[in-house]
Each structure stands twice: as structure tokens, then as C-alpha cells.
Amino acid sequence: MLFPTHLLAAALLSRVTRLPAAWLVVGAAVPDLVDKPLGVLGVTALFHSVGHSLVLAVVVVPIALSGRAGLAVATGWASHLALDVTHVVVNGRPADALFAFWPLISPPDPLGLPPGAFVGYYLGSPAFFIEVAVWTTLAAVALRSRLRARRADAG
Numbered sequence: 001m002l003f004p005t006h007l008l009a010a011a012l013l014s015r016v017t018r019l020p021a022a023w024l025v026v027g028a029a030v031p032d033l034v035d036k037p038l039g040v041l042g043v044t045a046l047f048h049s050v051g052h053s054l055v056l057a058v059v060v061v062p063i064a065l066s067g068r069a070g071l072a073v074a075t076g077w078a079s080h081l082a083l084d085v086t087h088v089v090v091n092g093r094p095a096d097a098l099f100a101f102w103p104l105i106s107p108p109d110p111l112g113l114p115p116g117a118f119v120g121y122y123l124g125s126p127a128f129f130i131e132v133a134v135w136t137t138l139a140a141v142a143l144r145s146r147l148r149a150r151r152a153d154a155g
Helices: 005-019 023-041 054-064 069-090 094-100 115-122 124-152
Strands: none
Touching: 005 023, 005 069, 005 115, 005 124, 023 069, 023 115, 054 069, 054 094, 069 094
């Protein structure tokens, strides 16, 4: 999934969980804010490593137990991982989901594309079309809601 979709998913998750949206969005941003720079700088060979690893749960679980804000951060982080795992599976690369167990297990044949090249790859993928459908649906719902509000104000 592209970064904005992770943030949108976290904001929507706040409506379902009643957790603070800002902290959910922070948690959803963390994996990419950690891993993309590490990959670009060559610190790690993958762009899904430290921040995308379930091994990080040893840090995330205590954060989740610290209160509502911590639970929101942890939930946002988990939603990011769940969406990325879904993304690689939908795109026909289920073995790439092993990134979630980095450094214990690594994908056998990861794409290893830097963020810019990844966008080019992603634009024709099945997950991209699902993402477009999600954004289109959300835009239609928002427009419909806005039109209803205007009619109510005018009527």
C-alpha cells in the first residue's frame, strides 16, 4: 500500500475503535518512517525491515499497555503491517510477506525496489486497483455526505 493509504486506514480505524486518530496515524506512519530511510541509505537491503518486523512487538506491546494513546500507536503500527502483508499476497508474492519476521526470516526473492521504482511497479499491480477502488469509494461517500449536508442546510 502507498503511504497515504496507511494514514487514511488509521484515521478510519479511529472511527471503529474510538482510539485517538492522531495516535493511530502516528503508529501507521512509523514502519515507513523507520524503514524507507534505512533502505535508501543502504543500512538494510530491504525496505521492509526493522519497522515492519513483528520482532518489534517487544517494544510495541509495552507501548500498547501504557494507555489509550499507546494502544492507538500500537494499533496503527499493526494495521500498517496487516495492510502491507495483504498487499504482497494480493500481488501474487506471498513469500514476500516473510518481511514481517525480519531479521529472523527474510523473503527468498524480495523485490528490493527503492521507493521511486516501487511506485512504478505498483501502478499496474492488482493491489493498486484495489487501492484506487477504496479511494474512489471514500471520495464518493464524502461527496454524498457533503451534498446531504448542503441540502439539509438549504432545506
